Amino acid sequence: NLSLFPPVRPPKKTSPKKPPTKQQAAMAEEQMEEASSSAAASGTPFQLQFDKPIPFQIKLAEWNPEKDLLAMVTDDSKVLLHRFNWQRLWTISPGKCITSICWSPDGKIVALGTEDGFVLLHDVENGKMLRSIKSHDVAIICLNWAEDEPLSRTDKEDLLSYEDRTTRFFPPAPVMPRIGGLNSGDTGLADENEEAIQAFSSASCQRFNILCTGDKDGCICFSIFGIFPIGKININKVPIHVQSSGKRTSYRLQDVSISKQVSLSRNLHQLVLLCSGKLINTDNLSLSNDLSVGVHCLHLDTSIFSNRKNELHQVSQQASSIQDLVEVVRASISMMSKQWSNAMNLFHEKFSALPSLLTAHGMESSSEDEFMSLLFGTHTSPALHQFLVSSLGEAGLKRIAKTIESAGRELRIVVSEHLQPAVEIISFRLAELRGLARWRSRFQNIGLDEKLMDGVTERVGMLVVQVERFSRVAATVLYLFQNFLSWVLKCVKILLSEPTDQVPSTNSELVVIFLKFLLDKDPIKQLLETDQIFEWDIDTAKHVEHLVVFGGFTDTKFLERSLAKQFSELEESLKEAFLMPFTTVSSQIHCQGLLPLYPVTSSDALSSTSTPASIAFYKDKDSQHNASSYSSTDYICFKIPDGSLNLRNFVAVIKDFCNSCSTSNTPSLSGFLLHIPVEYECVDLSLYKDNQVVLLLSGKSSSENAGRSWMVMLQTENLSFSQFSRTFPANYYNLQELEALELQLDTDYGKVRSVPHPLSTPLAVSASRGVACI
Numbered sequence: 001n002l003s004l005f006p007p008v009r010p011p012k013k014t015s016p017k018k019p020p021t022k023q024q025a026a027m028a029e030e031q032m033e034e035a036s037s038s039a040a041a042s043g044t045p046f047q048l049q050f051d052k053p054i055p056f057q058i059k060l061a062e063w064n065p066e067k068d069l070l071a072m073v074t075d076d077s078k079v080l081l082h083r084f085n086w087q088r089l090w091t092i093s094p095g096k097c098i099t100s101i102c103w104s105p106d107g108k109i110v111a112l113g114t115e116d117g118f119v120l121l122h123d124v125e126n127g128k129m130l131r132s133i134k135s136h137d138v139a140i141i142c143l144n145w146a147e148d149e150p151l152s153r154t155d156k157e158d159l160l161s162y163e164d165r166t167t168r169f170f171p172p173a174p175v176m177p178r179i180g181g182l183n184s185g186d187t188g189l190a191d192e193n194e195e196a197i198q199a200f201s202s203a204s205c206q207r208f209n210i211l212c213t214g215d216k217d218g219c220i221c222f223s224i225f226g227i228f229p230i231g232k233i234n235i236n237k238v239p240i241h242v243q244s245s246g247k248r249t250s251y252r253l254q255d256v257s258i259s260k261q262v263s264l265s266r267n268l269h270q271l272v273l274l275c276s277g278k279l280i281n282t283d284n285l286s287l288s289n290d291l292s293v294g295v296h297c298l299h300l301d302t303s304i305f306s307n308r309k310n311e312l313h314q315v316s317q318q319a320s321s322i323q324d325l326v327e328v329v330r331a332s333i334s335m336m337s338k339q340w341s342n343a344m345n346l347f348h349e350k351f352s353a354l355p356s357l358l359t360a361h362g363m364e365s366s367s368e369d370e371f372m373s374l375l376f377g378t379h380t381s382p383a384l385h386q387f388l389v390s391s392l393g394e395a396g397l398k399r400i401a402k403t404i405e406s407a408g409r410e411l412r413i414v415v416s417e418h419l420q421p422a423v424e425i426i427s428f429r430l431a432e433l434r435g436l437a438r439w440r441s442r443f444q445n446i447g448l449d450e451k452l453m454d455g456v457t458e459r460v461g462m463l464v465v466q467v468e469r470f471s472r473v474a475a476t477v478l479y480l481f482q483n484f485l486s487w488v489l490k491c492v493k494i495l496l497s498e499p500t501d502q503v504p505s506t507n508s509e510l511v512v513i514f515l516k517f518l519l520d521k522d523p524i525k526q527l528l529e530t531d532q533i534f535e536w537d538i539d540t541a542k543h544v545e546h547l548v549v550f551g552g553f554t555d556t557k558f559l560e561r562s563l564a565k566q567f568s569e570l571e572e573s574l575k576e577a578f579l580m581p582f583t584t585v586s587s588q589i590h591c592q593g594l595l596p597l598y599p600v601t602s603s604d605a606l607s608s609t610s611t612p613a614s615i616a617f618y619k620d621k622d623s624q625h626n627a628s629s630y631s632s633t634d635y636i637c638f639k640i641p642d643g644s645l646n647l648r649n650f651v652a653v654i655k656d657f658c659n660s661c662s663t664s665n666t667p668s669l670s671g672f673l674l675h676i677p678v679e680y681e682c683v684d685l686s687l688y689k690d691n692q693v694v695l696l697l698s699g700k701s702s703s704e705n706a707g708r709s710w711m712v713m714l715q716t717e718n719l720s721f722s723q724f725s726r727t728f729p730a731n732y733y734n735l736q737e738l739e740a741l742e743l744q745l746d747t748d749y750g751k752v753r754s755v756p757h758p759l760s761t762p763l764a765v766s767a768s769r770g771v772a773c774i
Contacts, residue, residue, distance in 0.1 A: 001757065002058065004049040004070075004084065005711065005771040046711050046753035046771065050086050058774050060098065063766030066107030069124065070764060070772055073098045079112065081127065084770055090127040094120055099139045100260065104226065105147035105209050111226060113140030119213055121226055131227055136215040142262045142273075145226065147209040148309055149266035164317055165432070170425050173321065174328055177335045177418045208313045210305060212264050218256030218275065222305075222585075224316035228323070231585040235275060235298065238591045239282070251594065253277040253296065263615035265632055268305040270592070270658045272615050272634050273298050276600060294599040294733065295611070297636055297654075299661045301592040304446075304585055311446050312585075314436060318429045319578055325422040325429075326571065332419040333564055336411050337528040343407035344522055347400055351519075353391045357383040368515050374491060375511055388492050397492060401485045408478040411524075415471055423467050427460045447584025449577065456573040459566070462558040466566045469559075470527050477524055483507055484514040532562045593661025595669075596733050597652070598644040612761070613638035616687035634658045635716070637693055639682050640673075645736055649676040651685065652735055653693060653716060670721040673740040680710065680745075684763035684773075691716045696773055697745075698759045709759040710745055711771065712752045 060073035068084035077098040081089040100113035109130065112120040117136035122129050211226040218235040235258065240251040256277040264271045279292040305312065354367045361383040365373075370384045434457045436443050437450040487506040494500060517523075526532040536559055544556045558566065617632040636654045640647050654671035676682050680697040688694050695712040724737040745752055755773075764772040 001051055001053050001774070002072075003051050003755065003757075003773050004086070005046040005753075005773075046713075049084065049770075052086055058762065060101045061762045061764035061772055061774075062101045062103060062110075063764050063770055063772070064103050064107040064124070065105060065767045067124075068766070068770060069107070070766075070770065071101060071103070071110050073101055073112075079110070079122070079127070081110075081124070092122065092127040094129070096120070097139075099141050100143045100213075102143035102145050102211075104145050104211075105207070109226065111143050111145060111211060113143050113213060115139040117215065119143075119211070119223075119226070133223070133227060135213050135221045135223070135229070136219060138215045138217050140213050141216050142212075142214040142258055142260045144212040144262045144264055145209060146212070146264040146266060146268060147207055148268060166321070166425060166428060169428065170421070173325060173425055174418045174421045176328060176331050177414050208268075208309050210264060210268060212262055212271065214258040214262050214273065216257055218253075218258055218277070220258070220262065220271075220273070220300075222302075222589075224312060225320055228316040228320040229582055230312060230316060231304075231582060231589055233300070233586060233589050235273075235277075238300075240298075240591045240594050242594065250282045252280045252282050253298075253594075254280050259295070259613055260610065261613045261615045261638075263617060263634075264302065265617045265634070265658075266619075267632065268309060269301075269303050270634075271300040271302050272617075272636065272658065273300070274597070274613055274615070274636075274638065279594075279596065292596075292599075293601065295597045295638075297595040297597055297657060298591060299593040299595075299658050301590055304588040308446050311436075311442050311448075312581075315433065315443070315446065315448055315581060318433050322426055322429050322574065325426045326574065328418055328422040329426070329567060332414050332422070333528060333567060336414050336419075337525075337564075339407045339410050339414075340524050340528070343403045344525065346403050350392055350396055350400055354384070354387045357387050357391065368519055371515050371519075372512075375487075375508060375515075380495070385495060388488070389495055392488075392492070394489065394492050394496075397485060397489050401482070401489070404478070404481050404485070408474070408481075411474050411478075415467065415474070420467050420471075423460065423463050427457075427464055430457045430460050445584075447581035449580045452573075452577040452580060456570070456577045458553055458555065459570045459573045462553055462555070463563075463566050463570050465558070466527075466561070466563045470524075470563045473523050473527060477518065480510055480514045480518055483510045484518075487511050527563045529562055530565045530568050532565070534560050534562070536560065593657070595654075595657055597638065598640050598733055598735065600641065600644065611639055611641060612682060612685045614685055614687040614693075618689075618691055635687055635691065637685055637687055639685065640735070645733060647673070647736075649678060649681065650674065650740070651676065651682055651695065652738065653719075653721075655716075655721065668723075669725075670723045671735075671738050672719055672721055673735065673738045674714075674719075675740055675742050677743065677745060683759055684761045686763050686765040688713070688765050689767065694763065694765050694771060695743075696759050696763050707756070707758055709755040709757060710752050711755060711759075711773070712743070712745070714751065 056074040056076065056078070058072045059075055062071050063069070064071070069089070070082045070084070072080045072082070074080070077094065077096065079092045079094065079098065079101075081091075083089065094112060094114070096118065097115035098112050099115050102111050103109070104111065108124050110122050110124060112122065114120065117134060117138055117140060119131075119133045119135050119140065120129055121131040121133075209225060210230075211223045212220060213223070214220045220233050220235065221229060222231040224230050235253055235256040238252070240253070242249050242251060253275065254277055256275050259274040259276070262271065262273040274295060274297055276295045277293070279294070279296065351367070354370065358365060358367070358370070358381075361381070363381060363383055365381075370381060374380055374384060430453070433448065434450075434453040437448045437453040440450070483506050486504045487508075490500050490503045490506065493503065526534070540559070541556070544552065544559065546552075548554060548556065561569070614637045616635050618635060620631045620633055633655055634657055636652075636657060638652055640650045640652055642648045651674045652671060653674065654669070656668040656670060660669035676695075676697060679700055681700055682695055683698045684696045686694050693714045693716060695710075695714070697710040697712060699706045699708045719741060720739055722737070722739045724734050760774050762774065764770075
């Protein structure tokens with residue numbers, strides 16, 4: 001059963017009363033059915049909206065940050081989207097095992113992480129897939145999508161803001177070609193949803209945002225707009241430097257497994273994550289022991305995203321559009337190759353009967369010789385006569401002509417509406433990036449290399465020339481085919497003694513050219529293959545070399561390559577050029593601090609990553625009232641496994657971990673321990689706005705409260721935080737220093753609600769008013 005509870009509001013301060021009696025507990029279910037009237041009367045913050053049975057088990061759930069929409073993932077990896085009134089909007093089956101889920105900051109896209117390392121981006125309106133991106137090699141177990149906070153921007157950054165000028169000079173970017181029932185293949189773009197893709201591409205570039213994805217092997221990837229990879233860090237290889245007693249010691253985590261909680265701050269300046277692994281002293285390996293295997297909290301310095309967000313925004317805005325257009329070019333070439341190959345297969349299938357007939361009649365002449373003899377009126381051999389009248393016939397010939405004409409028409413459409421516009425816009429956008437690369441003081445720090453951009457700009461210029469050459473070659477070949485097939489049709493009618501006045505006139509010289517160069521050759525196919533080399537005359541070669549002096553291409557051999565080969569080289573250049581910012585940004589992400597939380601055994605390390613936990617950043621009060629400044633405080637809430645640190649049934653809440661890492665003088669790290677009543681266990685928890693914590697407590701099967709649960713909301717500001725140390729290596733784990741508070745369950749206190757059912761994960765808490773639990 002999925003239970004939905006609307007608004008989670010701060011509790012009213014009332015005097016606490018005694019715990020509920022058995023009679024009050026028996027009346028709980030009746031109170032839930034009374035819904036809003038009884039909830040309002042009692043002042044409880046959790047008013048039951050729906051209690052619906054569902055025919056499958058839910059393993060993941062996430063509320064939309066902007067709308068009252070709940071996305072859920074079932075055990076068989078179906079994705080459901082419901083409104084708050086329980087209206088189902090859509091259900092999709094991605095065909096992959098879904099291991100994580102999150103929403104884009106604007107709530108328009110739902111991101112799914114899969115077991116095989118893909119990130120799937122789906123449109124909230126209809127569930128259509130917008131992107132399929134291979135980010136990892138193993139299962140993606142955590143996703144976090146953060147958007148640049150407007151309050152964190154400065155006046156200087158507004159002056160350096162950048163406008164994408166492409167729309168001034170070009171019409172809307174072309175979409176994937178779809179012709180004759182063929183599709184473009186697995187390109188990572190959903191070509192059946194072109195409008196959504198264009199809207200996604202344009203809207204995602206309005207506000208700078210970053211999608212963080214973490215896998216089970218300890219790798220975290222960063223993607224701007226969720227589509228342009230800009231950084232990667234492997235927690236297993238990150239050096240961790242700890243300053244203790246005036247001495248700096250280096251550590252490293254081994255056999256890392258990231259938990260499902262990763263959080264990037266709204267100013268993009270810091271990342272906090274929980275992971276399990278063994279802490280190794282790299283300066284003295286002998287000091288490492290079994291106690292160092294545990295769950296740790298890491299603070300990563302991602303200030304490169306904050307300090308260079310304008311530059312990264314500009315580069316990724318151009319680069320992500322270029323990558324989309326590259327897929328359009330790839331799909332266009334693939335589509336043209338399939339279309340033309342189908343037409344040529346039919347042509348060669350029909351005309352291949354002539355050599356067989358010549359052999360059967362004991363003739364040694366070729367097909368070209370026979371057609372030449374027919375053209376110049378010397379004679380018509382029995383084999384050619386049989387081929388034209390019986391094997392080919394007027395109907396077969398018209399079918400070939402219609403197929404080639406149709407293929408030619410589709411080639412022209414693909415070139416004019418998809419291939420050529422895509423290549424021209426790529427050329428313009430690369431020229432924009434080339435100009436940015438020359439602003440070294442701003443863009444060299446993020447790895448935009450001027451030399452690499454010069455090289456890739458030249459290669460896209462060569463591709464523009466190749467597209468023009470292909471258009472001309474295709475037009476010539478199609479005209480020669482049309483002329484040749486009309487001449488053959490006229491010959492067939494003459495042999496059958498039929499009138500030829502309806503047959504278009506033909507050019508005999510063009511028939512000769514066709515027989516010499518096209519009967520057994522296919523220049524269009526050669527241009528669409530990567531392994532073809534073209535020969536060209538000496539005069540053309542000299543002209544190309546002379547053009548270098550006037551700013552022409554330094555690579556004077558580009559005309560020897562095919563269109564497909566030139567596109568392949570452009571892809572390699574783009575990969576190299578965009579890898580430089582990826583590598584440069586990755587090198588500037590480092591570990592700022594580590595906090596060991598609790599020890600675990602090596603066998604339990606993997607399962608510990610699924611322990612209930614939540615991480616969130618809240619704006620400081622000064623920032624909420626002062627628009628010119630931005631600062632936030634991190635909160636980390638997690639359940640401590642029973643027996644660890646000799647504690648049982650405890651939840652810990654810690655704040656200011658990031659500030660404690662950056663300010664060594666002020667020990668700002670603080671927290672508290674919350675003891676859950678022994679007859680209950682915490683099945684899930686979540687941080688909520690205004691520094692609140694929502695807990696799901698379910699009665700233990702061995703207690704008299706089995707089958708009864710509680711939903712609890714705590715205002716952390718009303719609880720006592722105590723400071724504690726984070727010294728190394730004398731004591732790895734210092735959570736026991738925190739003050740332990742007893743959780744009192746009281747339904748009339750305005751903080752808790754009794755639920756007459758056992759509860760399980762997941763708990764989903766919305767950004768506005770909804771709570772969902774199973």
